[in-house]
Amino acid sequence: ASVEAPMPRAKDGPRANDEPSANPGFGRALGRDILDCLLLQAARSAGVEIFQPCRAVAIDRDGEMQMVRIQAGNETTMLRAPVIVAAHGSWEPGPLPSQLGKTNRPSDLLGFKAHFTGSSLAPDLMPLLVFPGGYGGMVSADHGRLSISCCIRRDMLALLRKQPGPTQQSHLSAADAVSRHLMESCRGVRDALESAHPDGSWLAAGPIRPGIRSCYERDIFRVGNAAGESHPVVAEGISMALQSGWLLACELACAPDGRAGREAAGRRYEAAWKKLFSTRVYAAAAIAGIALRPGNATLMAAIIRNFPQALTLGAQLSGKTKPVPGFV
Template sequence: MTRLSTHDAIVIGAGPAGTSVALTLARRGWAVAIVEKSVFPRRKVCGEYISASNLALLDQLEIGEAWRANAGPEIRRVGLFSGETCAEAPMPPAKDGPPAKEGPPAKDGPRAKKDGFGRALGRDIFDCLLLQAARSAGVEIFQPCRAVAIDPDGEAQLVRIQAGNETTMVRAPVIVAAHGSWEPGSLPSQLGKTNRPSDLFGFKAHVTGSSLAPDLMPLLVFPGGYGGMVSADHGRLSISCCIRRDMLARLRKHPRQQSHLSAAEAVSRHLMESCRGVRDALASADADGPWLAAGPIRPGIRSCYERDIFRVGNAAGESHPVIAEGISMALQSGWLLACELSCAPSGRAGRELAGRRYEAAWKSLFSTRVYAAAALAGVAVSPGSATLMAAIVRNFPQALTLGAQLSGKTKLVPGFV
């Protein structure tokens, strides 16, 4: 017998975007369900850095103190590792906003009242903090369950979810797609599959024992791709990158063996051979788990509300990861949508109004960084342009600080200014 449960909103995906909207709506009196296909904790292909401009939002979501207690060191410098070039410049602090919550005095004196710089926390920890907060707020969690169909049902919609051989139907007037953009599927909010030589695939690993300065986050530029490194929690260094499909295929053809290299082996070797800064930082490091892979990534701006489904996070639109703003955009898009939904009239007309207002707010907050990231990524993967970029940064390192500002790292979330 198929089970049926009814809610005010159903969120598909329990990443930062999905839990942000679910938490906010639940704390405003909505009956919310989250459908998540994976078992937590789980690691994700993600740079894991969170800009300081998000910390007032994390406090609003009531995980700010837990995030501060677990996250890695403050990132006060931004850098560039490309070939033999190793350059750095100051990271711009977040603009003045509400003070951070007070905490116990630190060893070197009273804790600062404002979080001026971002930090990194592994998704295996961060996503669990968010989901536990959602559960505590009364959100019903269906996990591990996969949403396989969405069908109209009068003024609401039915979502069919499966866990093994068991099927459950969940019904709500508001459906939020927070499932990301990397995996194609049968849902109307999911993107179709394509296969282009220029597609970018994402890779990520954790290592321990790195010699990278703990307050430095360098951009890595190498033939066919780009990436980043950042000191995260518990002594882990998070290293992530994107590489073109055609370059990856070429790298996997090992010149001295009949068999091909694995994708992870090819990417790891390419990074070490292409960037002196990476070689130096990882010379004595040890792997903390296997490399992860995902993709292809789908940068660009998509419809935020279509066919009665709202999109948040990467489903709504994503920037190239070159600017390290993925988690920020996910959290903030969930917040923006929840604010619009919670004050909109009921019924389809109210949802359409919320959809138009949310899309306008999304574009106002994110479109500049999406376009800036696309331009920077285009430079990074073009050999001639990447060489010119390295030369410019060597002579004018302050360009790195300007780039961090353009990426949105100092821009506060609406409602917290």
């Protein structure tokens, strides 16, 4: 089944001198390869000292300060700071106190993403994909590229990879298995990619860990997926990461020095985070639960076909029209 419904229009942002807004009320898609470089350049322009390529390997208390050990190859450097912000996501394992423990389960969702050029997808469409064992989405991004991303259960991926590969003696790679599954399961994907060409290799990450976590713990603030993560079915991951960074910056900017000031800022930040994001986290979990449950595909198709406005409601619940408090 293939059903179209209008996206909800966001409210206009602030306007200077009561000038008419040029904002049509809809978002635009920008690839992470471009966005991340822009963010890094903005940080450098603002006076941030960049350590790259480096990774944080330990955080230890030193009185009122924190000691962070960063590593690049065999070289180690120690940094001291009163405030630590963990922005490392949720899926990568590591020794930091802000990183989550890892266990592998058959129901784990693994993420995949690829770009294509020459797609026939209309630029004003943002399809939601539902297929056996997972869900995903497509969007027209920068430089004429189509971005397609999806999550698939670990056990389903293992089953798909057992299918014959390019030779009878080989099995499919994870990327090939996911790509074939999408093309065979979703007519919309076949139509959009019929004359398209890959722009780079498939990327993978995971398993994802949806849920709400502590925003402030042991003198470490968390932002992005480290603080809380929604199912990607609502496509709000990077938006939540940027907005949570904004919320934390607002609280830290007015927080008194010392641990008491940080703890008060942590409580305010956690309250602001839950107020802004908890609804979309729960809504995404409900939508993903319906999409992933075996046998629900027929039911979901019937609901969407008869009530296409359910898609519009889902986009509203995902927070796409919700303004960020205090953002100007």
